[in-house]
């Protein structure tokens with residue numbers, strides 16, 4: 001099954017999916033440091049996702065983990081009103097999105113594991129682990145989001161990656177990772193494999209920021225899935241994300257997905273920005289088709305691969 005904020009569904013009911021999104025980012029240390037990250041409006045979320053639904057979209061994977069602006073109650077409301085399936089993660093982000101004294105800098109592997117599993121099995125805290133009281137909602141986490149920074153697997157990241165591995169083994173929850181500027185993907189894959197994670201349930205993000213084809217072949221050969229999320233960002237004459245998809249989709253048909261990772265209001269039409277979250281279903285789909293992407297390949301990118309990747313591992 002796939003665990004959405006509104007309950008568990010069968011993979012065949014998931015539908016056209018964006019693999020790495022930011023639907024809500026509430027005020028937080030992260031938005032104090034990076035004010036243009038704030039995405040607080042349920043109304044704008046409903047409006048943008050309703051357009052996505054009208055354009056054929058059916059599911060999105062939100063990727064804000066614990067205490068970095070996550071708000072599962074808002075995600076549930078947006079899902080209810082827009083009819084788009086939404087997955088909300090547990091997990092922890094890189095250190096720069098938190099206070100220096102934040103619990104994520106000093107919790108043990110056992111403590112991280114306990115929090116992650118409680119989010120997955122019981123429900124996400126309405127206060128998002130921001131304070132001493134925890135009040136679990138009945139909206140459960142559908143994946144574990146973890147991240148490495150430019151420093152790779154730091155001691156902090158190793159504790160979090162190990163806790164994610166244990167949580168994955170115990171619950172079957174899939175894992176989504178942040179790969180800073182696309183660097184360090186192989187190190188992540190090896191660490192997770194060494195800790196007993198089924199790499200077909202692991203999704204790497206942002207690797208198209210490093211559009212080196214051989215690097216991507218090496219990553220895909222480990223068996224992980226990747227989601228490219230820079231399609232609309234390139235200011236260059238060519239589109240390296242498009243080139244990567246077209247270069248790799250025949251050899252790795254079940255491992256490539258797409259997402260917007262549009263973590264700024266200026267990327268959303270409902271906040272007055274561009275290109276809007278339907279970009280991948282409209283403009284970018286046309287670009288891929290003009291380069292020869294078949295209907296079957298399109299369906300793998302948007303439908304079958306996300307359903308396989310975000311489906312809980314049987315344990």
Ligand SMILES: [Zn+2]
Nearest residue numbers: 020063261263
């Ligand atoms: Zn992101």
